[in-house]
C-alpha cells in the first residue's frame with residue numbers, strides 16, 4: 001500500500017518537472033533540448049558554431065561504478081588507471097577522526113576506496129558530509145566480507161532465469177511483493193536477525209549497491225532546483241527494455257535493493273525508496289557513459305566502469321557524430337568535431353563500431369542500447385540498401 005503512494009507521488013513530481021523542464025534555463029548556452037519526431041528529446045545548436053567548440057563540460061556525475069575487477073587499480077577520485085598497478089593510497093581511521101567520532105575505536109576496513117595520491121584522497125575527504133558516504137561504503141564492504149565468509153549454497157541457473165519472459169506487469173508484481181511482504185517482515189527485526197536476511201552478495205551486487213549508495217548520497221545534498229537534479233529526474237528510464245532483454249536482472253535488482261535496505265546506515269537508509277531506486281537504475285540503463293582507460297585505442301582500452309551525467313544524457317546517437325566525448329579525469333567534455341550551423345542536431349556516438357556496415361550498426365544499437373538507430377547516416381544507407 002505504502003509503495004503505491006510513494007509511486008504516485010514520484011510520478012506526479014516527475015511530470016511536473018517535465019513541464020518545468022521547458023521553462024527552466026538551458027543546460028548549455030550553446031544548445032537547447034527539443035523533441036524529435038523519432039528518438040525522443042535531443043540537443044540542437046542555438047547558433048552557428050566552429051569545430052573545436054566545447055558544447056558541454058560536465059563535472060556533475062551522479063553515481064559512478066568502478067568494476068570489481070578494477071576496484072584497487074582505479075583512483076576513486078580522479079579515475080586514473082595506471083596499467084593495472086594497484087593504487088597505493090588508502091584512508092586510515094585516524095584521517096577520519098577530525099571529520100567526526102563515528103569511526104573512533106571501530107575496526108575500519110578502508111571503505112573499499114583506493115587513491116592514486118594523498119592529494120586525491122584529501123580532495124575526496126574534503127567533500128561535504130563525506131562521512132555519510134564512507135559509512136555507507138564501509139557497511140557494504142562489511143556485508144560483502146560477511147557473505148564471503150558465510151558462503152552460498154544457492155546454485156543460480158543464469159540460463160534458466162534469463163529465459164523467463166518479463167513484461168511490465170511482472171516487474172510491478174515483484175516490486176509490490178517486496179513492498180508488501182519482505183519489507184514489513186524485515187523492518188522490525190533486530191540488527192543481527194536482519195543481517196541473516198541479507199541476500200548472497202556477489203561482486204556485481206556489491207558494485208551496483210555502492211553506485212546506488214553514492215547516488216542516494218549525492219541526491220540527498222543536491223539542490224533540487226539545480227539543472228543536474230532536474231535533468232536527472234526526467235531521464236528516460238530503460239528499465240523495461242533492459243530487464244525484458246535480460247530477465248535475470250529483475251532478481252538482481254531486488255537483491256541489490258534488499259542489500260541496501262539491510263546495510264545502509266540510517267542517514268542514507270532514509271533516502272531509499274523503491275520508486276527512487278528503480279528510477280536510478282532505469283536511468284543508468286541506456287544513459288550511463290562508460291569509464292574507459294585513457295590513452296589507448298578503442299579496441300585496446302579497458303572498460304573500468306560507468307558513470308552517469310544527467311545533463312549530458314540528452315545527446316542522441318549518430319553513426320556520423322558531430323560531437324566527440326573526451327574524458328579528462330573526473331570530467332566529460334563534449335567537443336564539436338566540425339563546424340555546425342544554427343539548429344543542427346548535436347549527436348555523439350554511443351559505444352558502437354562505426355566502421356560496420358549499416359546492418360551491423362543497427363544490430364549493435366538494438367542489442368546494446370535497445371533502439372533502432374534512425375540517424376541520418378543509417379536512414380540514407382538503409383534507403384540505398386532497400
Ligand SMILES: C[S@@+](CC[C@H](N)C(=O)[O-])C[C@H]1O[C@@H](n2cnc3c(N)ncnc32)[C@H](O)[C@@H]1O
Nearest residue numbers: 039040041236313314315316317371373374375
Ligand atoms: C541517452 S538517451 C538520449 C536522450 C533521449 N532521446 C531522451 O529523450 O531522453 C538515449 C535514447 O534516445 C533515443 N535515441 C538516441 N539516439 C537515437 C537514434 N540515433 N535513433 C533513434 N533513437 C535514438 C533512444 O530512445 C535511446 O534509448
